[in-house]
Structures are given as C-alpha cells and as structure tokens.
Amino acid sequence: MAGCDNTDDMLDLLCPMHLRVDPSGVIAHAGPSLAKLRPAAPFAGTRFADRFDLLQPALSDAGAGLADMAGRRLRLRFRDRPATMLVGIAARDADGGAIVNLSFGISIVEAVRDYTLTIADFAPTDLAVELLFLVETKSAAMAALQQMSQRFNGARMAAEEQALTDPGTGLRNRRALDLALERMISDGQEFALMHVDLDRFKQVNDTLGHAAGDHVLRQAAHVMSVETRAEDTLARVGGDEFVLLFHRLCDRDRLGEIAARLIARLEMPIDWQGHRCGISASAGTAISIDYDNPSAARMLADADEALYAAKRAGRGRHRFHPDG
Amino acid sequence: MHGLIIQALQRFIVDTYGAGPWAAACRAMGLAGTEFEPMIVYDPALTDGLVDALSTGLSRPRPALLEDLGTYLVSTPKSAGFRRLLRFLGAGFEDFLHALDDLPDRARLAIPDMRLPVLALRSEGAGCYLLSCRSHLPGAGHVLVGVLRAMADDYGALATLDHRGETGGAEQVAVQVHVSRFAEARTFDLGARTG
Incomplete structure (x- = not known):
C-alpha cells in the first residue's frame, strides 16, 4: 500500500468509521465505511449535531463542542432512519476541532444487515467480523440444540404415553388396566372388577396439603397390595380412584370378604408428620360371569354404578352389580 | 467427529x-x-x-461423494448459515482463501469441541495456491474441493481445483484462480438472521 499523504487518508485506512469535525461543529470529512451508511446524504459540510443525536454524555451546555468531550465514551444515534446506535470516542485535533471514531458496538448485527456491509468495510483490527462469525455459529448450534430438545421432549412424551406405572403410587396406570382388561376378556378369563374410591381423601389434601395427600395415597396403595394376591391387577385410574382386577375369582362371598377387609384396613388412621389422617373407602364390583359377552366399558360402568350405590348407602361400604 | x-x-x-x-x-x-x-x-x-x-x-466413488457433500454444504438453502460463515471470511475469493487458515479457530470460538480440518494455504504466485488439509476423515480434501468450487461460484470467480493426493499426512488441493471477478457474485451481506 502506498504511503498516505495526509491525516484523512491515514485515518480512512485505520478507522474507516471516523469523522473529522471542525471547531464550529461542521463535519469536514467522513471515513469510507461511515460514508457508506448514508450514500445519498454526504457528511462533509453538514453539522455533526444535525446528523447525530448525542445520548451520552448528556450535554448541559448546548454550546459545548465535541472537542470538550475528548476521551469520553460517546453514545449516539443517527437522527434519520435507520436510527442506528453508535458508540464512539473523540480526540481534539490541532485546529481545536475533533476526530471522532465510531463503531456499531452491540448494534453490529442489525447494522450489517441494514447496510449490507462486508468484511472490507471493517478494519482488520476491528473484532466485528469475529463477532458476526460467533453469532452465526451460535445460531447454527442453537438451532441444532433446539431440534434436539424438541426430539427429546417428543421421546419423553411418547415414553410417558407408553408407561404402565402410576408414578404416584407405583400401581399400574389406566393404560395398563385397559391392556389387562382387554387381554383377560379376549382370553375368556373369569375375573372380578372392583372399583374403589377413597372417602374423605379430599379433606386430607385440603387441610394438610398435597404432600400429606400423596403419603395417604401411597399408604392406601400399600394396603391394597397387601390385601390382594400377587396375580391381581391394581390400577390407579384417577386422583383417589382405583380399579382392582381379581383374576379367576368370581365368588361373591370371598370378594365381599376381601372388600370388607380392605375397607377396614383403609379406615385405620394413617400417620403423617404427627397428624392422624382418617380416610375410608367405598367399593363396587362387577363379575365377568354375570355377562354373556363381557365388555371392558360395560363392566367398568357397572362397577362404577355399584360404587355409587355403596356411597349412597353411607360411606365405607361395598356393593355388587347387579345388587343381590 | x-x-x-x-x-x-x-x-x-x-x-x-x-x-x-x-x-x-x-x-x-x-x-x-x-x-x-x-x-x-x-x-x-x-x-x-x-x-x-x-x-x-x-x-x-468416495472422492466424488465427498466432493458432492462439499458442494451441497455451500449451495443448499438449508445451510445458508454455513455459506454466510464462509463469506464472512473474505470480500473476494482470494481473500477467502487466505482466511481459511483461521476457519477452525473461528468455529471453535462458538463450539469449543468442534475440530474442523486444519487448513494451511501456500501461495505459489500468479493466482496459484496449494492448500493442505489435515483431518481425521480420510478424503476431507475432497469435501474441501467441493466447498471451494461452490464458493468460487458464489464469489463469481473462475477457478480450477485439483486434488493432488496426500503428502506428509495432509491432503493437498491445488487452486488456480483465473479470474477473480468472472461473473457477478451472488448477493451477500454479513448480517446473521437468527432462526
């Protein structure tokens, strides 16, 4: 590169976004990159104050010139659109005017887009290109991560959908119950379906909080597993609702005994942090041999009806469908 | 990888x-x-x-497949970000070639465990360059040929590229720039549009 004849040429090379302002506040020269930002409105000959809005430092004295702000961090904005924000620093020159070097600062990404700048518009010492590179790489990496999160989220939802266990009690969930019912009916297996609903559970939740409620649910689930056989299916199907499937057990007397024992055990107070939580349970049972063609939906509805008959008769009871 | x-x-x-x-x-x-x-x-x-x-x-053939990959990376609209990244590197094709040495470090700025091939450019005068490419992936030089071919096109430069095989553990790619402004460059601005 040939030697530079004067200061303007030198500064154009080193600081392509600089301005030279004369002592009266009129712009005498603008660096080539700055000039590119306003191709239709050249800077030379216009007043600095007419082109830029100085945001910092706030001027107490309207007459104060740029040279008086030498060495201070300047924040300014174009008065016309696009109103790009700039940062800068001024130095007093030999004539009492000022050299102001400007930079986009944080607004670099929008600025480069608004003005279609290229690497050639920045001095090699300017980190603008590194910053843009970083932004672009970060965006690509973030997009990949976002996709990954979405995929994981989808996989998690699918896994939950596929899960067969109720996380609160460790019993089977509604989906597992449906699968077991479907299998027993299609196998032509004899079974009884008992719908159990906890009584006064809501009071525990309301007065002692959800932690107490969760504890009571776990205890109730424990009682149910103790009072049933290993081959039976125990499922939690709602907040305080359970469905028990008794495999190959259709004897009303035995089912009645099991229900009575279960309810009695559930009525024993459950201790939670020194509080005695008293609940009870109502139950309704439908038996597969009572149907010519048992269907899951029908048996669930009938057991539910028997349960509500039990509740109407007073809490802590068990009823069969059909009642008899 | x-x-x-x-x-x-x-x-x-x-x-x-x-x-x-x-x-x-x-x-x-x-x-x-x-x-x-x-x-x-x-x-x-x-x-x-x-x-x-x-x-x-x-x-x-593996070299052709890898070269196609390089071309795809620059030309598919799906990785416009990659093309913009490469265009960040220089205002013209020869500037771009000179800036390739910095590419792996720039990529590592944002993704610290990203190991791009180590590139070193040697100018042999009159628009002739020899680019050496050291990578874990044998044939990475062919990907580079595809990328460079597409980038020359992108800059509107007329260049010929030749994979010269491997020397001292690095693949060698010869680049001959005939005309740096052969055709109108594809319009480009540095602004990153996120998302």
Whole structure:
C-alpha cells in the first residue's frame, strides 16, 4: 500500500468509521465505511449535531463542542432512519476541532444487515467480523440444540404415553388396566372388577396439603397390595380412584370378604408428620360371569354404578352389580 | 467427529438420495438407529465407516461423494448459515482463501469441541495456491474441493481445483484462480438472521 499523504487518508485506512469535525461543529470529512451508511446524504459540510443525536454524555451546555468531550465514551444515534446506535470516542485535533471514531458496538448485527456491509468495510483490527462469525455459529448450534430438545421432549412424551406405572403410587396406570382388561376378556378369563374410591381423601389434601395427600395415597396403595394376591391387577385410574382386577375369582362371598377387609384396613388412621389422617373407602364390583359377552366399558360402568350405590348407602361400604 | 458434521452428512444424503441409503449405511455400520446427536463427539472411525458404506450403497466413488457433500454444504438453502460463515471470511475469493487458515479457530470460538480440518494455504504466485488439509476423515480434501468450487461460484470467480493426493499426512488441493471477478457474485451481506 502506498504511503498516505495526509491525516484523512491515514485515518480512512485505520478507522474507516471516523469523522473529522471542525471547531464550529461542521463535519469536514467522513471515513469510507461511515460514508457508506448514508450514500445519498454526504457528511462533509453538514453539522455533526444535525446528523447525530448525542445520548451520552448528556450535554448541559448546548454550546459545548465535541472537542470538550475528548476521551469520553460517546453514545449516539443517527437522527434519520435507520436510527442506528453508535458508540464512539473523540480526540481534539490541532485546529481545536475533533476526530471522532465510531463503531456499531452491540448494534453490529442489525447494522450489517441494514447496510449490507462486508468484511472490507471493517478494519482488520476491528473484532466485528469475529463477532458476526460467533453469532452465526451460535445460531447454527442453537438451532441444532433446539431440534434436539424438541426430539427429546417428543421421546419423553411418547415414553410417558407408553408407561404402565402410576408414578404416584407405583400401581399400574389406566393404560395398563385397559391392556389387562382387554387381554383377560379376549382370553375368556373369569375375573372380578372392583372399583374403589377413597372417602374423605379430599379433606386430607385440603387441610394438610398435597404432600400429606400423596403419603395417604401411597399408604392406601400399600394396603391394597397387601390385601390382594400377587396375580391381581391394581390400577390407579384417577386422583383417589382405583380399579382392582381379581383374576379367576368370581365368588361373591370371598370378594365381599376381601372388600370388607380392605375397607377396614383403609379406615385405620394413617400417620403423617404427627397428624392422624382418617380416610375410608367405598367399593363396587362387577363379575365377568354375570355377562354373556363381557365388555371392558360395560363392566367398568357397572362397577362404577355399584360404587355409587355403596356411597349412597353411607360411606365405607361395598356393593355388587347387579345388587343381590 | 462432531455430531453436527455427521448431521450435515445425513442431511446431504437424505436430501439428495432419500432416507433409504442413509438408513442402509447406518445398518451396515451395525447401528441401532439412524440419528446422531448434534453436540456429541463421535469416534472418527464411525464417520469414516459411514462414508464407505454410503459410497458402496450408492455405487458412487468416495472422492466424488465427498466432493458432492462439499458442494451441497455451500449451495443448499438449508445451510445458508454455513455459506454466510464462509463469506464472512473474505470480500473476494482470494481473500477467502487466505482466511481459511483461521476457519477452525473461528468455529471453535462458538463450539469449543468442534475440530474442523486444519487448513494451511501456500501461495505459489500468479493466482496459484496449494492448500493442505489435515483431518481425521480420510478424503476431507475432497469435501474441501467441493466447498471451494461452490464458493468460487458464489464469489463469481473462475477457478480450477485439483486434488493432488496426500503428502506428509495432509491432503493437498491445488487452486488456480483465473479470474477473480468472472461473473457477478451472488448477493451477500454479513448480517446473521437468527432462526
């Protein structure tokens, strides 16, 4: 590169976004990159104050010139659109005017887009290109991560959908119950379906909080597993609702005994942090041999009806469908 | 090999040949699935094996397949970000060539465990350059040839490229720039549009 004849040429090379302002506040020269930002409105000959809005430092004295702000961090904005924000620093020159070097600062990404700048518009010492590179790489990496999160989220939802266990009690969930019912009916297996609903559970939740409620649910689930056989299916199907499937057990007397024992055990107070939580349970049972063609939906509805008959008769009871 | 790179290979194959050949190559490698995580660093041998399996499955020689990958990376609208990244490197094609040495470091700025091929440019005068490319992936030089061909086009430069094989553990690519402004460059601005 040939030697530079004067200061303007030198500064154009080193600081392509600089301005030279004369002592009266009129712009005498603008660096080539700055000039590119306003191709239709050249800077030379216009007043600095007419082109830029100085945001910092706030001027107490309207007459104060740029040279008086030498060495201070300047924040300014174009008065016309696009109103790009700039940062800068001024130095007093030999004539009492000022050299102001400007930079986009944080607004670099929008600025480069608004003005279609290229690497050639920045001095090699300017980190603008590194910053843009970083932004672009970060965006690509973030997009990949976002996709990954979405995929994981989808996989998690699918896994939950596929899960067969109720996380609160460790019993089977509604989906597992449906699968077991479907299998027993299609196998032509004899079974009884008992719908159990906890009584006064809501009071525990309301007065002692959800932690107490969760504890009571776990205890109730424990009682149910103790009072049933290993081959039976125990499922939690709602907040305080359970469905028990008794495999190959259709004897009303035995089912009645099991229900009575279960309810009695559930009525024993459950201790939670020194509080005695008293609940009870109502139950309704439908038996597969009572149907010519048992269907899951029908048996669930009938057991539910028997349960509500039990509740109407007073809490802590068990009823069969059909009642008899 | 970084997961982002394997994903780029996957996008290229699936966009160009469909999902079948990609799945077949994954099976040939004994993999259970066809997906790779973007932020996991995989064994370079895995990528190498995948490229071989793809080359066999598609009956396309490995160098040609890798060169196609390079061209795809620059020209597909899906990785416009990659093209913009490369255009960040220089205002013209020869500037771009000179800035390639910095590429791996710039990529590492944002993704610290990203290991791009180490590139070194030697100018031999009169628009002739020799670019050496050192990578875990044998044939990475061919990807580079594809990228450079597409970038020359992007800058509107007329250049010939020649893969000269391997010397001292690095693949050598000869670049001859005939005219740096042969055609109108594709319009470009540096502004990153996120999302």
